Amino acid sequence: xxxxxxxRLLQAIPTLLIVITLxxxxxxxxPGGPFDGERQLPPxxxxxLMANYHLDEPVWxxxxxxxxxxxxxxxxxxxxxxxxxxxxxxxxxxxVSLELxxxxxxxxxxxxxxxxxxxxxxxxxxxxxxxxxxxxxGVAIPNFVIAPLLALVFGVFLGWLPVGGWNEGAWPNLVLPxxxxxxxxxxxxxxxxxxxxxxxxxxxxxxxxxxxxxAETEVIWRHAMRPAMLPVVSYLGPxxxxxxxxxxxxxxxxxxxxxxxxxxxxxxxxxxTLVMGTVVFYGALIVLLNLLVDLLYSALDPQIRYxx
Amino acid sequence: xxxxxxxxxxxxxxxxxxxxxxxxxTLRLAIMGEPASxxxxxxxxxxxxxxxxxxxxxxxxxxxxxxxxxxxxxxxDVTEDGKTYTFELxxxxxxxxxxxxxxxxxxxxxxxILDPATAASYAYLLYPVKNAEAVYGGDADPSTLGIEALDxxxxxxxxxRSTPYFLDQLAHYTAYPLPKHVVEKYGDDxxxxxxxxxxxxxxxxxxxxQTRIEVSRNAYFHDADEVALxxxxxxPIEERNTALNRFRAGEIDIAxxxxxxxxxxxxxxxxxxxxxxxxxxxxxxALNTRDGHATSDPRVRKALSLxxxxxxxxNKILGTGEEPAYSFVPPNVNHYDGPELDFADLSQxxxxxxxxxxxxxxxxxxxxxxxxxxxxxxxxDHRKVAIALAAMWKxxxxxxxLYNAEVAVHYADIRQxxxxxxxxxxxxxxxxxxxFLSLLExxxxxxxxxxENADFDALMNEAARTQDMDARTDLMAKAEELALEDxxxxxxxxxxxxxxxxxxxxxxxxxxxxxxxxxxxxFED
Numbered sequence: 001x002x003x004x005x006x007x008r009l010l011q012a013i014p015t016l017l018i019v020i021t022l023x024x025x026x027x028x029x030x031p032g033g034p035f036d037g038e039r040q041l042p043p044x045x046x047x048x049l050m051a052n053y054h055l056d057e058p059v060w061x062x063x064x065x066x067x068x069x070x071x072x073x074x075x076x077x078x079x080x081x082x083x084x085x086x087x088x089x090x091x092x093x094x095x096v097s098l099e100l101x102x103x104x105x106x107x108x109x110x111x112x113x114x115x116x117x118x119x120x121x122x123x124x125x126x127x128x129x130x131x132x133x134x135x136x137x138g139v140a141i142p143n144f145v146i147a148p149l150l151a152l153v154f155g156v157f158l159g160w161l162p163v164g165g166w167n168e169g170a171w172p173n174l175v176l177p178x179x180x181x182x183x184x185x186x187x188x189x190x191x192x193x194x195x196x197x198x199x200x201x202x203x204x205x206x207x208x209x210x211x212x213x214x215a216e217t218e219v220i221w222r223h224a225m226r227p228a229m230l231p232v233v234s235y236l237g238p239x240x241x242x243x244x245x246x247x248x249x250x251x252x253x254x255x256x257x258x259x260x261x262x263x264x265x266x267x268x269x270x271x272x273t274l275v276m277g278t279v280v281f282y283g284a285l286i287v288l289l290n291l292l293v294d295l296l297y298s299a300l301d302p303q304i305r306y307x308x
Numbered sequence: 309x310x311x312x313x314x315x316x317x318x319x320x321x322x323x324x325x326x327x328x329x330x331x332x333x334t335l336r337l338a339i340m341g342e343p344a345s346x347x348x349x350x351x352x353x354x355x356x357x358x359x360x361x362x363x364x365x366x367x368x369x370x371x372x373x374x375x376x377x378x379x380x381x382x383x384x385d386v387t388e389d390g391k392t393y394t395f396e397l398x399x400x401x402x403x404x405x406x407x408x409x410x411x412x413x414x415x416x417x418x419x420x421i422l423d424p425a426t427a428a429s430y431a432y433l434l435y436p437v438k439n440a441e442a443v444y445g446g447d448a449d450p451s452t453l454g455i456e457a458l459d460x461x462x463x464x465x466x467x468x469r470s471t472p473y474f475l476d477q478l479a480h481y482t483a484y485p486l487p488k489h490v491v492e493k494y495g496d497d498x499x500x501x502x503x504x505x506x507x508x509x510x511x512x513x514x515x516x517x518q519t520r521i522e523v524s525r526n527a528y529f530h531d532a533d534e535v536a537l538x539x540x541x542x543x544p545i546e547e548r549n550t551a552l553n554r555f556r557a558g559e560i561d562i563a564x565x566x567x568x569x570x571x572x573x574x575x576x577x578x579x580x581x582x583x584x585x586x587x588x589x590x591x592x593x594a595l596n597t598r599d600g601h602a603t604s605d606p607r608v609r610k611a612l613s614l615x616x617x618x619x620x621x622x623n624k625i626l627g628t629g630e631e632p633a634y635s636f637v638p639p640n641v642n643h644y645d646g647p648e649l650d651f652a653d654l655s656q657x658x659x660x661x662x663x664x665x666x667x668x669x670x671x672x673x674x675x676x677x678x679x680x681x682x683x684x685x686x687x688x689d690h691r692k693v694a695i696a697l698a699a700m701w702k703x704x705x706x707x708x709x710l711y712n713a714e715v716a717v718h719y720a721d722i723r724q725x726x727x728x729x730x731x732x733x734x735x736x737x738x739x740x741x742x743x744f745l746s747l748l749e750x751x752x753x754x755x756x757x758x759x760e761n762a763d764f765d766a767l768m769n770e771a772a773r774t775q776d777m778d779a780r781t782d783l784m785a786k787a788e789e790l791a792l793e794d795x796x797x798x799x800x801x802x803x804x805x806x807x808x809x810x811x812x813x814x815x816x817x818x819x820x821x822x823x824x825x826x827x828x829x830x831f832e833d
Contacts, residue, residue: 032716037570040753042432044445052427092517156556166519190352252547257518270716
């Protein structure tokens with residue numbers, strides 16, 4: 001197990017290296033630079049700015065510089081947010097996105113899993129149709145529709161909750177974005193859980209368990225639940241990475257200071273260092289979470305062992 | 309047994325109140341984005357101006373209606389040749405830590421912003437100052453810059469040449485003083501909330517990145533007794549719909565922009581809050597005059613301009629109070645009265661007939677249709693306008709290919725000259741016609757269509773040398789007339805500013821620069 005973990009961590013290094021290198025050169029290949037915009041700066045001003053950020057050097061040299069700094073843990077200064085380094089921006093934004101994401105994933109699991117199980121147990125009943133119908137709607141309606149709708153109803157019309165803002169994560173500010181963020185996840189998880197539960201319930205070992213005369217609750221909880229959760233768990237890896245690194249849409253709509261917005265904004269601004277910072281961070285996080293998921297697998301399914 | 313019941317709504321109410329202990333004298337303002345910095349030398353956006361302009365005050369400053377009034381300077385003398393300004397600074401000008409504001413603070417600030425090491429992208433606004441360009445280029449020592457402290461309260465600024473709009477420009481953040489004693493102590497960190505001191509009506513308390521900026525009244529400000537607000541909180545909100553919703557929910561008092569699609573609804577439901585006013589900006593299409601483009605033929609350019617029904621664009625497509633543009637310099641610009649396109653008085657039918665004739669003369673018609681490459685930067689409104697133009701040009705036998713790209717790519721492309729017609733816009737850096745017309749001088753980076761007219765350049769050069777304001781206006785108006793005759797660009801409409809202002813506020817006055825300092829704002833009793 002330990003050897004396996006170490007091996008996976010070592011494998012992550014070349015993966016990340018490829019991701020960083022590709023992103024770096026793709027980013028520099030993209031037309032338009034950080035100082036292109038509606039007003040062209042006088043040439044000497046632009047030249048001075050380029051020199052200031054070493055953008056006047058050949059790209060390969062910039063790449064080597066960047067990698068050198070990265071190895072020392074320095075992600076460079078942001079071109080756009082001049083008072084902050086990229087490390088500071090990520091360090092400020094990530095805890096916010098993380099808090100929001102954990103609540104959203106928690107809520108999604110808390111509601112999605114039982115819904116899926118209930119639907120599976122009452123297959124083709126009214127409850128099943130109701131749950132799956134709602135889930136389908138949840139998957140189909142994008143969160144840029146749900147989020148403003150929630151803000152309008154609970155913030156503007158009813159006045160129960162703030163329409164936006166973060167307020168250091170005070171819970172009234174958390175409710176709407178968490179709900180908006182989790183609705184789609186609830187729907188996915190419920191559907192996935194239902195399908196997988198139905199499959200597991202039809203397998204031989206469940207028939208054996210029932211044949212032994214076990215109570216139905218015990219069959220479900222002791223024998224069916226764990227294998228049925230495997231697909232959900234493997235889905236959770238990338239899903240958690242996606243959610244806790246922030247949702248661009250939700251953060252924009254509710255004005256939340258997470259790092260999600262940087263993914264798009266930085267790319268549009270050609271804020272090269274911030275683009276790279278988010279890519280490095282996100283890449284590392286996905287690799288790590290995928291590893292955790294694989295380890296969790298072996299805990300859930302005794303047939304899976306990593307001791308080569 | 310009677311159990312105490314706490315309903316969700318009472319709980320929400322209680323925490324909601326506890327979370328925002330705002331009194332009536334706290335102004336909550338939605339600004340259009342997160343400031344890049346609060347250092348006046350490191351910013352370039354209007355939303356940054358909203359904050360920094362409340363924190364600092366220049367030699368002159370803006371009244372509620374945007375007029376320039378004395379700021380740190382109480383009076384000034386200008387020499388006969390218009391090149392040397394001597395300012396008397398007010399005795400009671402102080403930084404928010406109590407230190408006096410001296411002439412030396414201005415000298416320090418001007419040298420710093422023009423120091424290449426500061427990498428200030430807006431430094432060129434100070435190029436009228438003697439030696440500024442040379443200092444910025446590293447060719448002259450900062451000490452040779454045309455600014456000198458004659459004594460602690462007397463400041464002398466020397467210009468390269470007479471610049472009539474220079475005094476107005478001194479209200480801009482590029483010309484603010486900086487607290488020398490603080491910047492020298494903390495270096496680039498001086499503008500962080502822990503260190504910053506400022507000389508304006510408000511002083512910085514806190515800045516939570518991407519969340520809020522809090523300032524409170526600066527007790528050392530010379531006019532502090534007249535400042536009604538105790539605090540101002542700025543919320544950076546890029547999403548206009550979010551700003552609108554938060555305004556409707558009463559979470560903010562002023563939103564510095566609202567979504568254009570909601571204009572009709574707003575007029576209907578919040579008529580007292582909607583503030584729409586002419587703005588110092590022009591929305592136009594660049595026409596490529598480079599060789600090899602059909603648009604290098606002035607007849608084609610004129611025909612394209614004639615066929616555009618500007619009123620349809622402003623009234624039907626946009627519908628937010630924009631005015632159709634028949635000139636390149638917006639109306640109401642300071643000390644300027646410019647010409648209009650010569651066909652402004654013709655009916656649409658007459659225009660179209662004339663346009664067809666011109667196209668025929670240029671050799672285009674049903675048998676030889678003109679294919680144009682139109683570029684615009686990605687945005688719903690830009691797309692609608694582009695499609696409308698293509699439809700309006702169709703009767704001329706023009707076939708338009710639309711290309712859109714995000715803003716950085718768009719401008720990079722059109723600077724390369726890779727277009728026939730392209731969307732462009734310009735918001736004035738300062739309230740003077742020169743700032744607009746200089747975009748059409750040969751070899752200027754923002755002259756996307758590469759318009760070249762030696763007479764135009766000569767008139768602009770002469771205007772720059774002319775001190776008499778009326779004569780200068782005439783010269784610039786003549787230059788604009790040439791550019792309009794040549795159809796150097798295709799002006800579409802003049803921008804408007806759009807704000808939502810709570811009816812409970814006093815002191816808000818619309819103005820062409822859309823500059824609103826919080827020191828003039830108060831709550832109705």
